[in-house]
Structure formats: structure tokens, C-alpha cells
Amino acid sequence: MESDIRLMKGNEALAHAMIRYGADGYFGYPITPQSEVLETLEAEMPWESTGMVVLQAESEVAAVNMVYAGAGAGKAVCTSSSSPGMSLMQEGISFIAAAELPALLINCMRGGPGLGTIQPSQADYFQATKGGGHGDYRLITLAPSSVQEMCDFVALGWDLAFKYRTPAMILADGTVGQMMEKVILPEPRRRRTEEELREQCPWAVTGKKNRKRNIITSLELNAPAMEVINNNLQAKYKRIEENEVRCEALNTEDCEYLIVAFGSMARICEKAMELARKQGLNVGLLRPITLWPFPAKAIEQAARKAKGILVVELSAGQMIEDVKLAVNCQVDTRHYGRMGGMIPTPDEILGVLKEMFVK
Amino acid sequence: MNMKQEDIIKPENCVYRKPSLLTDENMHYCPGCSHGVVHKLIAEIIEEMGMEDKTVGVSPVGCAVFAYNYIDIDWIQAAHGRAPSVATALKRLNPENLIFTYQGDGDLAAIGTCETIHAANRGENIAIIFINNAIYGMTGGQMAPTTLLGMKTSTTPYGRRADLNGHPLVMAPLMAQLDGTCYVTRQSVHTPAAVRKAKAAIRKAFENSMAGKGTSMVEIVSTCNSGWKLTPAQSNEWLVENMFKKYPLGDLKNE
């Protein structure tokens, strides 16, 4: 069969990928720069074709709790937002993680803090990878750098979420959400039947037909029992750290200078790397695809012979902390970032790299 | 009539029994609290409707957080105030399920007012059981949005004052004027007669939601004898004398 190739925005690709994954529900609240997700879904009317539920909620707080419920019913459900909306969702995300429910969350980051700006940013790295909400939990965090990855990570995110019964987040920046690129859409899959769902998710609350009742809760007032629950969660996170690290390495073998960047910044850094190599500088690029679990080993390996690491982010320097930990502060690791919606050019990045390390 | 012990325990002489859906778990509610009575009614109704295999209850944050320990159906515990959002998604994704929320006044009328009003305004086919005891029972008796003027709580130790604390929030009329609601009623469980009426009301709310009529809310004007610092009997008197004046019983909307 011929592949379905289209030109579209990253946010639109998310919506199409959801429908084609066989999603059961989407709950969202408008916010720039990700409103196209809800708009595209409403225009596509998947409730007519696949039976997927699409609902504009009254707030991000309501939306994330709808996702909590849908995930509790074993459904493939999703919400998307941008930074301020994501902040509002944090209590709900903690509940989803604590109740061990599979859900897909999408943050198309904009500049902050506060109401900030609608321009792109990567300053929610800490929020996504270090918790964000309360308590000891983790989010599988996927960072797409192209419209194709926006599309592909919908399926990957849900697959991982169901595999580990844990929320997964697509942490995109406004650039990836807004830019238009060629994308190959996946083959449509049908939604799971009621029987398939009951078999795959025997823990789901769907009514206790032919089984004992299910209870979804994150509450346990007995301290020793609560510690066991926490330990089990941590054991699961360890399994994810061991099995689900993903990254892309370009020219990192024996590189003298290593750039580490994710999302749209990795695209710009790739260009900077090419310019550098034309000038005879041995520069490599490592792009974390999973921000959690973090590709620490791959970075440590790529930086073995490096004189310096440059971490480029649209923030004041967040991922750099994980990069420093990855190399145990044994390699000179510096940060270059722009904020407020400003985006550096490849020349700018190369200039910074030369000034910091080459001179 | 002088019946012998052996006759009394014969199955055909049974006039009342514990609903089969009430579990054997010891209830954590204070003796005299309205929560326990309402739980029993819900268990009876689900059993009578034959819906035990299709019902999912949404428990709140509040004294009823552990409702899931007592009624033998599927349950999901919601974050404080968010039960209507949870119920919305459950019902939309599985329309054949009977979905109800069980919420206190702090949960429904303070932190969750937005979710309550919007779920009802969308006409979600869910039933909302609203336990209005005019206080935050679980956290130790603080002021609730429904606390009466003059009423002493741990955060209004000299009595609630309108100028300092605002007025009691009266939810039922607010809910009744929304186009999405089909049934809004106030009931109580302080006498056997009241309990029977409350049961009929909850049953109607459950039936409405299965018939796709929209949102139903059954407010139970309740007691919290621990929070009110009264005996259970005194609480019932105080309920009639004070609570019913601000929250009179009866249907506000029945379509």
C-alpha cells in the first residue's frame, strides 16, 4: 500500500496520529502554541469514524482529571497543553503516576515563567523530568525534534505507558508544534474492543462483571504499606531506566567537542555541527530522545575523548545538570541558552562553541 | 406476639437485612454520622436496580474518601473537587455504565465548584450525591462554603461572619438553573421517613443518568456530630432548627 504522506504542523500530526492509533479519548483546553491539537480533532470528528471521544474541558485541571478517569477505565486517553496549563495539571499527573495508570500527556512548551510568551521554549525540562507534581514519581519523557517524531511518539508514548502502566509525556517545544514538515502518517488501527480491553487491563474500572471489584486509588494511610507501594514504584522506574533509554548520536565517535541538545534545538545544533566540521572542527552531537530515562551512559561514552561539552537549550540551563551528572563533572561542560522565545542560529552556536573551547 | 428464637431467625421471617453490596469492612465514620446511612442507601439501590456489574463510583477527598471500602462495586478515587471531571470521562467513554460521584461540601462547593457546575452544564449523564454537613469533617472541622453564619468551626472559632468569611454558598438553586440538569433535590436522613424519601431520590437520580436525561444532584442535608461538637441526637435537632432554614428540603427541579 502507498504510504500516506502529508505536509502539516507538528500539532496537527499529533491529532492525526491519535486517531490512527485507535485512541479512545482526548480532553483538552485551548492554549497557544498547541491549540491545533484540539482544533484538528474537532474538525476530523473521530467520534463519527472510530468512536473516539473528544471533549473541550473547562480547564486543564478538569482535562487532566478526565484523563485520570479514562486511564482508570483502561482507555487510551490523552491531553495536551502548553506550559501554564501543564503547571495546572501537576496534581492530576501525580495521581495518574501514583495510581499506576497509562496516559499520554503532551506539553508544547512556551516561554515562561508566569504567563510569559507564546514563543517556543524548553524551560519545562525540570518540571517534566524531575517530578513537577508532588511525591516521588517519574514521567517517561519523549522529546520530538521533527513533525515525523511528533506523529511517531504518540504511538510510542502510549505503548510505553501501557507497557509500564505509567504516564508518558511528549515534551515538545513550540517550534516543533508549529512548524510544517512532511510526515508519513501510520496505518490506521481500530480501537480495542470491550473484550480486548478487559483482557489487557484487568485492573480497569469498567463495572465488576465476571470478576472481583477493582478500586483505583493512590491513598494508603498505613505507613509501612505506603513505603512498600513507593518501593514498588521505584523498582518499576528502575526497569524503565534499564530498558527504555533512547537517543540519537551523530559523529560522536572520538569527537573533540560534544554538543548535547534536544527537540528543535538539536535540529539547529546539527546544522552548527555541520558548519564546524566544514571548518575542520571535530564536533559531535548527542540528542536525548528520552529526557527521562536520561541517556547518561551514551553521553558519558560520547564525551570520553571530548575537550568540552556544550549543552544548548531554550532555557537558563536545566538539562545541563543531567549532562554534568552523566560525565561526573569530569569533562568541561558549559551551557548556552536563549530565553523568552529567542532562538539561536547555527552560526551563533558555533561561535559560542569556538569561544568557549577552541580559542 | 411471642415468637421463639428459632422462629425469628427463619429466613421467611426476615424483615430486614444488610444490603448484599455492603462489605463487612468496619466503617470509619463517627457513630451518628450521615455518611453511613447514605452509603447503605446507595448499596441497596444499586442492588435493587441490578446494576452492581455496571456501576463505577467516584469517591471524593473528604470523610467519604474510603467509600470504596464499603460498597462492593468498582470505584475510582478522585483528587479533591475533581469527581465530576472523573465521572464525565467515565460516562462518556463507557455510556453503558452507571456513574455517580459522592462528594462533601468542601469537595463539591469550594475546591470543585468549577468542575461541578461545568459537568452539570454539559448535562453529563451522571448522578451527584452531595453530602452537605456545613463543615470540613475530614480535616478536623474547618469552615466549609456551606457553613452557616454564626456557626463555630475551627477556622471560625467565634462564629462565621459575612464580613470576614462571606456567605454560605447555596448550591442547589445554582445547579437547578443550569440547562444540563434534569433533577435537583434536597433530602436528609435524620428520620426513618426522611431516609425513605432520600432513597427514592437517589434511585431517581440513578435512573435519570441511565436514561440519558442529564445531570442529577441529590443534596443530603447532613450532620457531622464530631465537627459540630454535638451528640448524634443533638445534631439531628440542630439540623432541623438551623440547617433546614438555609437549606430547605424538597425538589428544586424534576423534569
Ligand SMILES: Cc1ncc(C[n+]2csc(CCOP(=O)(O)OP(=O)(O)O)c2C)c(N)n1
Ligand atoms: C488539593 C487538596 N487540598 C486540600 C486537601 C485537604 N482536605 C482533605 S478533606 C478536606 C475537606 C473535606 O470536606 P468536605 O468535602 O466537606 O467532606 P467531609 O469530610 O465534610 O465529608 C480538605 C480540605 C486535600 N486532600 N487536597
Ligand code: SF4
Ligand atoms: S468527622 Fe463528621 S463527617 Fe466525618 S465521619 Fe465524623 S461525623 Fe461524619
Ligand SMILES: [Mg+2]
Ligand atoms: Mg463537609
